[in-house]
Amino acid sequence: MSATLENNFPQIGNIQNLLSTFLAKTSYSQLVVLCDENTHQYCLPLIKNILPENTLIAKIPAGEVSKNIETCQLVWEQMLQKNCDRNACVLNLGGGVVGDLGGFVAAVYKRGIDFVQIPTSLLAQVDASVGGKTGIDFQGAKNILGSFAQPQKVLIDVAFLQTLPLRHLYNAWFEMLKHALIADAAYWQELTNQRPEDIADWTSLIEQSIAIKYEVVRLDPLEKSWRKILNFGHTVGHAVESWALQQQMDILHGEAVGIGMIAELYLSHKLLHFSEEKMWTCAKQIKKYLPKIILQPQSFTEILHWSMYDKKNAQGEIMAALITDIGKAQPQCVVCAVDFEAALVFYNKVIQYE
Numbered sequence: 315m316s317a318t319l320e321n322n323f324p325q326i327g328n329i330q331n332l333l334s335t336f337l338a339k340t341s342y343s344q345l346v347v348l349c350d351e352n353t354h355q356y357c358l359p360l361i362k363n364i365l366p367e368n369t370l371i372a373k374i375p376a377g378e379v380s381k382n383i384e385t386c387q388l389v390w391e392q393m394l395q396k397n398c399d400r401n402a403c404v405l406n407l408g409g410g411v412v413g414d415l416g417g418f419v420a421a422v423y424k425r426g427i428d429f430v431q432i433p434t435s436l437l438a439q440v441d442a443s444v445g446g447k448t449g450i451d452f453q454g455a456k457n458i459l460g461s462f463a464q465p466q467k468v469l470i471d472v473a474f475l476q477t478l479p480l481r482h483l484y485n486a487w488f489e490m491l492k493h494a495l496i497a498d499a500a501y502w503q504e505l506t507n508q509r510p511e512d513i514a515d516w517t518s519l520i521e522q523s524i525a526i527k528y529e530v531v532r533l534d535p536l537e538k539s540w541r542k543i544l545n546f547g548h549t550v551g552h553a554v555e556s557w558a559l560q561q562q563m564d565i566l567h568g569e570a571v572g573i574g575m576i577a578e579l580y581l582s583h584k585l586l587h588f589s590e591e592k593m594w595t596c597a598k599q600i601k602k603y604l605p606k607i608i609l610q611p612q613s614f615t616e617i618l619h620w621s622m623y624d625k626k627n628a629q630g631e632i633m634a635a636l637i638t639d640i641g642k643a644q645p646q647c648v649v650c651a652v653d654f655e656a657a658l659v660f661y662n663k664v665i666q667y668e
């Protein structure tokens with residue numbers, strides 16, 4: 315029953331073909347499609363005609379606000395009412411919220427049933443659907459409850475992206491830039507030569523990002539060490555994100571990671587001798603995709619404070635994944651408070667540079 319990552323690389327193609335091929339090979343007692351308001355409207359129509367008539371459609375409100383235990387309970391209730399047994403399968407049709415929550419719902423229902431990820435946001439296609447992390451937020455803290463659970467399949471169709479708002483394409487773009495910076499210099503060149511709004515066919519870029527994440531996760535599925543390279547940009551990024559949310563600033567995770575990557579290019583230069591010239595060129599390339607958010611120096615201490623809560627930290631030290639060159643990363647570097655603040659100063663300099 316339980317799936318593994320090995321030999322289970324996400325499939326990209328026409329969702330009708332991919333899903334019907336998968337369903338033809340399986341004999342589930344019940345299918346449950348989990349979607350949110352938007353994917354119910356825009357994505358469900360693309361698969362509805364191949365679903366059995368008695369499929370349970372569970373719809374949740376869109377966005378991170380839904381990623382909690384109350385929403386799980388509502389879904390479990392519907393599954394019990396429908397008499398879902400251990401041979402049922404949950405199809406998660408949505409972005410990272412639906413995927414993370416639906417994976418968790420399936421992972422604990424009757425001690426674990428099958429689930430399939432059908433990611434519909436670019437972020438879920440290149441990042442959230444790969445790697446087997448499932449979970450929900452709890453008491454205001456992100457992803458506090460969860461488990462590692464691998465889907466039976468990850469089925470991707472770029473057609474879903476046609477209805478995704480541009481800001482959400484950008485949100486994922488920063489994670490794709492991160493994939494390139496930690497693992498693939500040629501991919502970095504390819505990405506930074508274009509803009510998300512001009513991309514006609516996402517297939518090859520998605521494949522390249524997934525290949526990078528998949529390989530990192532395959533080497534270290536439980537994030538003991540190497541997988542932490544995926545946190546590049548996230549030590550400063552998470553701190554900025556938490557601080558900004560507390561300020562009620564409207565910021566997406568990817569945008570915070572974009573800020574974080576610029577700051578961590580500086581840390582890479584300072585701590586791992588990443589070339590100064592490349593630090594500047596890479597920082598300016600990231601900047602061209604970012605909104606102009608200037609961090610007031612008074613906020614630096616607060617942002618630093620948020621970084622102390624980061625789950626990556628060991629024994630009170632701030633830890634970051636950094637790069638030694640474009641495409642080469644190191645998973646765990648200790649960062650002192652002075653360098654952390656200097657990295658924020660560098661970010662401000664870059665973002666204000668004309």
Ligand SMILES: NC(=O)c1ccc[n+]([C@@H]2O[C@H](COP(=O)([O-])OP(=O)(O)OC[C@H]3O[C@@H](n4cnc5c(N)ncnc54)[C@H](O)[C@@H]3O)[C@@H](O)[C@H]2O)c1
Nearest residue numbers: 352376377409410411434435437438441442447474477478
């Ligand atoms: N499991 C992991 O490894 C992992 C990795 C990264 C992020 N995440 C999680 O993923 C979540 C963020 O993912 P997200 O950015 O996809 O958020 P999301 O699921 O909230 O989707 C973003 C928005 O896009 C809408 N949407 C999705 N697909 C659409 C489509 N095809 N057309 C129109 N609208 C569409 C959604 O309804 C939502 O409003 C966070 O909760 C984060 O913690 C998990």
Ligand SMILES: [Zn+2]
Nearest residue numbers: 489548567571
């Ligand atoms: Zn991220």
